Amino acid sequence: MTTWLIVADDAKVSGLLDLARALPSPLAAVVAGTRELADQVAGWVPAVTWFDTSAVPASGIASAVAGVVAADPGTVVAGMGVDSRLLAGAVAAATGAEVLADVIAAIPSGDGLRVTHLLLGGLATEEVGVIGPVVLVADGRTVPEPGSAAGTVTPAAADASVARVSTEPPAAAGGDLASAARVVGVGRGLKDAGDLSLVQELAAALGAELACSRPIAEGMGWLPTSSYLGISGQRIAPSLYLAVGISGQGQHMIGVRDARTIVAVNSDATAPIVAQADWTIVGDLYQVVPELTRALLVRS
Amino acid sequence: MSGTVLVAYQWAPSAQGTLVTESGQVDASRASVGLSDSDHVAIEFARGLADQAGARLVALGVGPEAVSAGLATKAVASRGPDEVVVVRDATPTTISVAQALAAQASGMDDLVALVLGDASNDHGTRMVPGVVAGLLGRPLLADVRSVTLGEPATVVTKFAGGTQTLQAYGTLVVQVAPDAVKPRVPGMRDILAAAKKPVQVVDVSASIDNVAVTPISVSPVQPPSRGGRVIAADTPAAAVAQLVNELSQAGVL
Incomplete structure (x- = not known):
């Protein structure tokens, strides 16, 4: 039996390695990506099966990846990125495994595992006992230090059922909330879509x-739905989160609670955000935000 | 009409409004029950796909008893599907829901596409689409922005911050990007028409489950404690100056 690591989106696998190394079975990896990524993973894992996705999308090799794992089934650990989830789903279907997402910890217990994972978008944690095949989906967190495992990389081919015809780069630079070091969040304290320029400049x-x-994206439609943070939106962990005109309801704060520092601008000194922020300026955002923008520009 | 497009949906309490008590009890009594945001998008996207194919659109819901209530099926039907099928599953899990969806889909010889939202039919795990595709032996087309039907179909998905264009053959399993289309707001005519659309209710078949999952405990997640420093200076400029100074000293800026 093998503990399988599925790596597809990038080399941010420190969280996955922590989980996998707590399990007793020998570790192997399936990498869907570049040769460089496969070599990187081979520094941490002794045996890597590599599918080159430079010409085919991950969806086209999912059944082949599932076949590799199904030939020697065991606990599977995968990241939360789009391609990782896609491959993990195919593996679960092929091996009859249960799927647990948002996994925080897993330890051997009797004939199975004792797994702790987030529930309800992060409102709670649940501890469960699992006996049988399981796919653990977890936050890969960061790129580990280069490893010294000197693992083997075995190229594998797939009869891809989906072909990539072309790719288009992002229309504009930036926009990756998940990896942003600093994020400004705006809420219903903003009165009009035309005022977005205030926070954009900030x-x-x-x-x-x-x-x-959420209301700014889902209700007002002022920003794309991919921009909203919270229990049903994105969860981020920047070094600085600046909340402007956001009251701080629990559903939103779950999305930003892992920020190292939270600063708020809010006109209501009793708003929930005040107790959940490191610093709050109590004041009218229409006066405070332009001042803050000016101060930051002068400082730079 | 030629062919069928299936769209999966979830009728469940929203995580927004759900509370977890100190003793680990999940209290959804104040949570609104309905379709998730991603399912609104999926149904709208699937309607467009069905129109493109000249196919009927069947909405397929899996969940506890409430999924078959008239309120639920009318709410779904008012968003564009021609028919609604609900599979009652008292204790839905990622795997049981995926198996139920796959069972319904595989029973349709004229299936053009199975469409799912980003977080359809599970509890936010976002794993159902991948498992369903695996059970059907089809590739999952994930984060899809658009589909132009044909042999092959041309599929545009999000990719590395931009997009990629794919070609795929046969029945499509599509996980729609959350911002692929803007969902409609049903009007009175849609709501009245929804009451006349066919609804089929079936009970879930025994799921194929060779894994034992035993709940041990549930605990609320406590937010980390924060500084709670409040700056209330005489003027906005003074407050900002104080904030920037303190953030600089703390190494935040």
């Missing part, structure tokens, strides 16, 4: 990505 002065609370 974000630019801070070198931050722009995000929002």
